[in-house]
Amino acid sequence: MVEGRRAFVYTAAHDSGPAKPSVVFVHGAGLDHSWFGLQSRYFGYHGRNVLAVDLPGHGRSEGPPLESVGRIADWIVALLDAANIARASLVGHSLGALVALECAARYPERVERIALLGVAFPMKVSDAFLEAARTNEQAAYDMDTIWGHAPRVPLGGNPNPGMWMYGDTLARLARLAPGVLYTSLKACNDYAAGLESAAKVKCRALILIGRRDMMTSPKSADALATAIAGGQAVHIACSGHSLMAEAPDAVLDALIDFLG
Amino acid sequence: MAGPKYPGFDTLALHAGHSPDAATGARAVPIYATTSYVFRDTEHAASLFNMERAGHVYSRISNPTVAVLEERVAALEGGVGAIATASGQAALHLAIATLLDAGHHVVASNSLYGGSHNLLGYTLKRFGIDTTFVSPREPRNFERAIRDNTRLVFGETLGNPGLDVLDIPAVAGIAHGAGLPLLVDSTFTTPWLMKPFELGADLLYHSATKFLGGHGVAIGGVLVDSGRFDWEKSGKFPQLTAPYEGFHDMDFEEESGTRAFLLRARREGLRDFGACMAPMTAFQILQGIETLHLRMPRHVESTRKVVNFLAAHSMVESVGYPELASHPDHALARRLLPRGAGAVFSFNMKGGRPAGRAFIESLRVFSHLANVGDAKSLVIHPASTTHYRMTDEDLEKAGITAGTVRLSIGLEAADDLVDDLDRALKAAQRVGP
Secondary structure (H helix, E strand, O other): OEOOEOOEEEOOOOOOOOOOOEEEEEOOOOOOHHHHHHHHHHHHOOOOEEEEEEOOOOOOOOOOOOOOHHHHHHHHHHHHHHOOOOOEEEEEEOHHHHHHHHHHHHOOOOEEEEEEEOOOOOOOOOHHHHHHHHHOHHHHHHHHHHHOOOOOHHHOOOOOOOEOHHHHHHHHHHOOOOOHHHHHHHHHHHOOOHHHHHHHOOOEEEEEEEOOOOOOOHHHHHHHHHHOOOEEEEEEOOOOOOHHHHOHHHHHHHHHHHHO | OOOOOOOOHHHHHHHOOOOOOOOOOOOOOOOOOOOEOOOOOHHHHHHHHOOOOOOOOEOOOOOHHHHHHHHHHHHHHOOOEEEEEOOHHHHHHHHHHHHOOOOOEEEEEOOOOHHHHHHHHHHHHHHOOEEEEEOOOOOHHHHHHOOOOEEEEEEEOEOOOOOOEOOHHHHHHHHHHOOOOEEEEOOOOHHHHOOHHHHOOOEEEEEOOOOOOOOOOOOOEEEEEOOOOOHHHHOOOHHHHOOEHHHOOEOHHHHHHHHHHHHHHHHHHHHHHOOEOOHHHHHHHHHHHOOHHHHHHHHHHHHHHHHHHHHOOOOEEEEEOOOOOOOOOHHHHHHHOOOOOOOEEEEEEOOHHHHHHHHHHHOOOOEEOOOOOOOOOEEEOHHHOOOOOOOHHHHHHOOOOOOEEEEEOOOOOHHHHHHHHHHHHHHHHHHOO
């Protein structure tokens, strides 16, 4: 239970222990913990406490979805409290990346390092996308799926044998309760504290950038990396916004290098 | 920002699942004839085995050529992914063995391919899985047959051999109301004629031997998951939602969400039952899929010409093709199969067995054999071949008589096919009843 509501975290089948360093994985709008499946499993089996969360209203966690990046950042810290974890590294994707950034700014004593994947500031969502999410969710799911991957994805191979990335994303989005995607996208769109928060970050930060990202521009991600004192940008040439699915090994290798 | 657009069916049929080979630049899908894959180091090996990294370990579990086929079919069907198998029957078995244990029950259409009827009606019984067969013509029949231990509802998009059209939206609604997935055999329709997931089916498979491959050169199957069935919410599938001792206590649904079914089917089903597809087979089927969107319209167009010819012939008692107003599922076919009702159908000849024999043996262009969905036109007599194990009563339930002849219309000139049938029917007429 976090803030009085049922919350789910994936732990890679390992119990949490005080002697192990902790990593929290925070997914993006409309997704769930399994978006970090391979990467979170790796760290769970390599000596880390893993908490891959389902944000409120997503996956197995009780709703409603939280309406701002700041509120989700507070929720993450409430989750750490509930799990008796004093300090953790945060790995966030898209909305989850903004949450990790905000956590590091608000709670420097609780955050060891942050890895921001598929991030940009500002993370503006187009009016058409937001409006579709508000009124016509299937159209929004289509936009999320197509813009959420590199252009080559539908015509290329998936590193995960036998899987169709577009189909997987659409199936995940189809499980969302009405309004969840809109609320989460709006939280991205409304987040205004990015540069201010970036200036407050005292920990090391990795910014993982897909060079073919159509949702969060690589240029904007580079600028954010520069705004964080300990920021280090790593580009993944072939990937779009869905880095963990499109380039799972490159993401894992970068995280292993960064988190140690 | 311009609105997003998915690639069209034709483009996916040619490209999905494959980029030009990174090592050689080969444009065609390379045939990776290898059993296994070199690990970079011991850590890499451990990560692959423990599913911390994506990749190939051993070709019974996955192979790069086979993976292209799997991804391509999943793309054409709108699924989350697919598993290619040694045959269509292996795909059906893999689906059932992944979801059902001894003591469980299937509700199936009684209008099935004979091999599927054998598997469900006889073979799986030996392993403690029972099946109730129902007429698909009335969807409520499925509902009436569901028991507490039912775990799967199953039918063919176009029933074999009477071409009963499965009312997928209605049957899916019934299955979902009972917390059960609907599996369909989509072999006769292919994704070009029907997308069962868009109609509500949860799982589907193809005998890729047929129209997907399309040239009668390779045996194979493909099992596809829509990723839409909520196994956790159903509460009836601990196989996917509880820790499994046989795979490191993995809870497949927790681990992978929408990919739970395929994860267990691959990691248990291919690992233990081993009915995988060979890379050469995958290559051959991929060659077929690259022209699926060109072949299927021609198959259907020629079928319509042949159907119209037979329907007007004095030696023909009846033609069972859903596009004919006389077919009981005519209205349903118009709704669910607007592009056509396929290229396999049956007709009943007058004149009994001697006339039937004369007919079959007089054909010159049609080949008499046990297959369908070839580029070449095929003919068979179900009562003595594909359905020979069925009792007379079961045959009658499936709409088959001693005079039933099944045709699979190929890509030859339609006029030549009509001439061939005309000649053979005249020969049958000479033999008489």
